Amino acid sequence: MRSTLFKNQSHSEIEALWFSDTFIYSRSQDQNLSRWEIVQVAIRLSLKIISEQSLSAIVFFQQRHYFLISCLAIALKNGRVILPPNTTENTLKKLQEESSNLWVLGDNTPPILQQTHQISSQEIDVIIRSVKHFTPPFKLDELTCFFEDIHQSKILLYTSGSTGEPKCVIKTWKNMIESANLAIGRFNLMTPCFIVTTVPNQHMFGLETSIFWPFFSKASLWYERPIFPDDIISALSAHTQHPALLVSTPLHLKKITAFQLDWPKHLKRLLSATAPMPPSLAQQIETQMGVQVFEVYGSTETASIASKQSTSTNLWLCYQQVEFQKMSLNQYTVKTPGLNAFEPLNDQIELIDHQQFKLGKRDSDLIKVAGKRTSLTELNQYLQSIEGISEGVFIQPKNTERLVAFVVSTLRNAEIQKALRKMIDPVFLPRPIITLHTLPRNEVGKILYNELSKELVK
């Protein structure tokens, strides 16, 4: 691992980055943490974890430092870190049944897990204080051994379930670090910068941008996940010496742009993922915030593999060392240094050259009604363009070809039908239209189609 982790860096450079530089910024300066301090806290925390049998741990922490320290400590014990797709009782119960030695790291643990071994932020705080009181001197050998020890440990993530049941995806630390290196190259994170992210740690995009990219680059990080605009601005203002990068999602950004805000001048770039960003929103963000907007393309299975600057192109530019293999027309598998084997892409793509592609439609997007084909994305765009509908999606239920539309709207169904009739072929008209208060979404704003199907059964 040493070769990939510390390549092209001298001992003094590594020491400066890992030992002297602040890595995680908090509200008060004496709580800031260096990478070395994080490692030391993780080593001590791991001593508290009993692992005579196969160890699994669910890490609920939202704060970046608690989360990272927890994951490192579990990895040191060769345990599996589980990042559940949601925190419903059924999901947690299933995970509990599947794991013989389950630990839970977090505060306000859901009731169903209260009988498991617990580690709270208070316990980590005690260790942080003692490490701050006396920090062991920096030793490169110790750091190298630390990463040797953890690089085969596993992290279990789940697909969002927006295209079906959540599916478990297993990544080793080595996989995650190798993937992170590609993004670090693309976004130039070996030049110091300051990252603030509004996404949860427990999904691939959050795990990459809030943990792996900063920890293994020269980027520093804000310790919390700010939601409200004022919190985001005060987070960005915590460290103004380096250019700042904000990571968020289209859903969150759309809400934020509704506020009148003064964005700090050192905010230079914005990264968005989890759903396509409408070009108009990207333009609005660039103007309001004075940033360049980049979208990131990837999936839980592949991690991120490409990016595009949203206002200037619709072509995705792959990270270095991303290879495609053609399966059939527009269907590809992908391989990167972070993947053990070629992985199928969930979306159809059109390769422009070996580095650039256009995104096509997701497989489950193409539907057929009465022998006619269309794409759900296209239908959704029509639905969402109707004045009075704030959100809307079509689905094709399993037991029938006829489509159903779910909307959040102030209109009567007859009015929606009338508007749709003007835009789409009658075979695609929804029957019925179901009005909801809000569309069910996961934490990063992806629509949960499973929940919609349940709504239909009701």
Added chain:
Amino acid sequence: MLTPEQLEVANLIINAVNLEDINANEIDPNEAIFNDGLGLDSIDALEVSLELSKQFGVKIKSSDENINDIFKSLASLTEFVQANKTY
């Protein structure tokens, strides 16, 4: 029974997040608004906070107050709005 101030905030929430079939007077002022109660999430909180800033000039920021306490119930949110409104 809601106080007039609570009623005003309740209606603001209902409009902000489109809870059309809920009547403001049906909301228990001391019950949870988010997750367990009306089932609102963090993006809804953002939406509500935008409306509060437009109508009352109240800025909600999780860092200087305990955000969970403010958003705990209609009663606590109304109290916060009354204490911090600028118009």
